[in-house]
Amino acid sequence: MLKENINDLIALATVAEERSFTRAAARLNVSQSALSHTIKALEERIGLRLLTRTTRSVAPTLEGEDLLATINPCFEKIEARLQALNDRRAEPAGTVRIAATEYAIETLLWPKLSPVLKDYPAVNVELVMDYGFTDLATSQCDAGVRYGEQVSDGMISVRIGPEERMICVGAPDYFADKGMPQTPQDLDDHACINLRLSTHGALYAWEFEDENGQEIRVKVKGQTCFNTINPVLRAALDGHGLALVPERLAAADLAAGNLRICLETYSPYFPGFHLYYPSRLRPSSAFEVVLGALRERG
Known part of the structure; x- marks a missing residue:
């Protein structure tokens, strides 16, 4: 009975809007005689002439x-809700996992993603802190972040x-107590805060470049050592020695x-962070949102 009533009420509303059985029948994709029979059956069922x-x-x-004043707003609400559901289905959705260093997450990824994610509630992002050259398949990550644009095949x-x-x-x-080094070689006479690389466990050799573009690598020594960059900066702030850190940090x-x-x-510029992901990957709608937010402009 409910289904029959709804179909009949839709027919009534369409005829009333079109003011014509011919136009209403064409809109509903039924014959004019069938539409006329539907309206007549509705009137007989409720015992009132409606048209x-x-x-x-x-x-x-x-x-x-009076009946149309009741049913039309209901139909409009139903139509609006169905459209909203359809729009939601069309919205980007899914989860994107990205492996990156703490520095990249805090200074680049999160500042770029935070405002965008508020506009896409169905997009989920998981940022995985990692300091090695992440194998995306093993880590089940969709993408990784590293310096430079050189990545492996594929x-x-x-x-x-x-x-x-x-x-x-x-x-x-x-500096007031120990003075300021003038060349990278002078670092031998200074307390330096070391960084141990997680990729192979060795201490990071500080990298510089002379006026001719020749690389200078210095193995520094000091009382403290960390395996992430933020504590290195903190130790320098606390006066424990010199630190080699990203300028933005x-x-x-x-x-x-x-x-x-x-x-x-002696501090040269080099290519900044790049996002890398498999070329065979067919980007999901969620990944497209993330990529669009992170891509460097200009």
């Missing part, structure tokens, strides 16, 4: 107007950050005077 028919037009009776690389450089910094009190403390830079002329 006034003339040779030129069709119009609702008072009872018909991978696509997309620039997601500006050029970077590593700079040597120290606290003002440290130290920017706020340099501006505030909490740190000073040295050996700046």
Whole structure:
């Protein structure tokens, strides 16, 4: 009975809107005689005439107007809800897992993704902290982040950050006490904060470049060592020695005077962070949203 009533009420509303059985029948894709029979059956069932028919037009009776005033808003709400559900289904959805260092997550990935994710509630992002050259298949990650655009065969690389450089910094009190190195070789006479690489466990050799573009690598020594970059910066702020850190990471403390830079002329720029992912991957709608948010403009 409910299904029959709904179909009959839809027919009534369509005839009333079109003011014509001919046009309403074409819109509903039924014959005019079948539509006329449907309306007649509805009127007989409720015992009221709902439409006034003339040779030129069709119009609702008072009872018909009263019924239409009730059912039309309901149909509009149902249509709007169905459209909303359809729009939601068309929205990007899914989960994207990205492997990256703590520095990349905190200074680049999250600042770019945070505002975009609010616009796409069905897109989920999992940021996996990793300091090695992540095997995406083994880690079940969709993408990884590393410096430079060179990746292995079968991978696509997309620039997601500006050029970077590593700079040597120290606290003002440290320089006041120990002086400032003038060349990378002078670091032998300074306490330096080491970084142990998770990829092979070795200490990171500090990298510089001379005026001729020749690479200079210095193995530094000091009392402290960490395997992530944020504590290295913290130790430098606390006056435990010199640190080689990404310039963007130290920017706020340099501006505030909490740190000073040295050996700046020996600090070259290099390609910044790139997102890499398998070329065979057919990007999901969620991945397209993430990629669009992270892609470096300009």
